[in-house]
Amino acid sequence: MIKSDPIIQLHNIYTAYEGANRPTLTDISLSVEKGEYVIIGGPNGAGKTTLLETINGMLTITHGTATVCGYDVRKDGNRVRCNVGYLIQNFVFDPLTPFSVEEVVIMGRYGMIGTFRKPKEEDHIAARSAMSLLGIEDLKDTPIGQLSGGQQQKVLLALNLARNPEVLLLDEPFSNLDMFARDMINSLLIRLVNEGMTILIVSHAFDDLPDRDVRVVVMNKGKIMMNRVSAPGSVEQMIRNCGPGNIHA
Numbered sequence: 001m002i003k004s005d006p007i008i009q010l011h012n013i014y015t016a017y018e019g020a021n022r023p024t025l026t027d028i029s030l031s032v033e034k035g036e037y038v039i040i041g042g043p044n045g046a047g048k049t050t051l052l053e054t055i056n057g058m059l060t061i062t063h064g065t066a067t068v069c070g071y072d073v074r075k076d077g078n079r080v081r082c083n084v085g086y087l088i089q090n091f092v093f094d095p096l097t098p099f100s101v102e103e104v105v106i107m108g109r110y111g112m113i114g115t116f117r118k119p120k121e122e123d124h125i126a127a128r129s130a131m132s133l134l135g136i137e138d139l140k141d142t143p144i145g146q147l148s149g150g151q152q153q154k155v156l157l158a159l160n161l162a163r164n165p166e167v168l169l170l171d172e173p174f175s176n177l178d179m180f181a182r183d184m185i186n187s188l189l190i191r192l193v194n195e196g197m198t199i200l201i202v203s204h205a206f207d208d209l210p211d212r213d214v215r216v217v218v219m220n221k222g223k224i225m226m227n228r229v230s231a232p233g234s235v236e237q238m239i240r241n242c243g244p245g246n247i248h249a
């Protein structure tokens, strides 16, 4: 069998925020195969969100090579973002946002629908199917700003799933969720990864990981301190072992 290229390949990457006089990420190299479940851990300010936004082509890479879904992130950021879903951390809609839940979920299809075109039947079907995966069909006509934080988070996950991404980046997806929603979304993520989606998740919650090996990437001070495939049971301890008291970077 011919081995395909990794779906994410970062080599010697430096990423800088606009106006910053030095890069936030330094010398990042990371390979992720299609269908991997990757947990990104590390202390506050370590660079976890910055890593997700680098993979999604949202930040300036000042040095190194980055390929995601076969596209060069530095040259083809738009194409990368068409194939990657990104759930950002703690996003809250303004209470007066004039869109219903279904309208927000269908925004996930905009890259495919095209500018100034109306959603087709297939876009509505994809949006409804994503809402059904998250159990939010009954909210479809509710204005998004009238939902709770946890409900809005489910809508944003549905928006990302409506476009059926090859890679899903999740930044603290469980932070606003009750235990039932966490269980439901954990099972959904495990199903998606078993079907071949590649998932990278920044999380401090390690219950209910997939019943298979996961890749654990631990960051600190803008660098990757550890990158290892491990059994799910040892993830939390591995991240603790690389905690601020135990690393001297």
Ligand SMILES: Nc1ncnc2c1ncn2[C@@H]1O[C@H](COP(=O)(O)OP(=O)(O)OP(=O)(O)O)[C@@H](O)[C@H]1O
Residues within 6 Å of the ligand: 017, 018, 020, 024, 042, 043, 044, 045, 046, 047, 048, 049, 050, 051
């Ligand atoms: N927009 C920005 N402009 C300049 N620097 C930023 C910006 N956003 C983040 N940083 C800096 O980049 C570093 C890494 O931040 P990042 O948000 O990636 O950390 P994190 O590991 O995701 O932290 P947390 O666990 O607290 O969410 C921090 O020092 C932070 O101050």
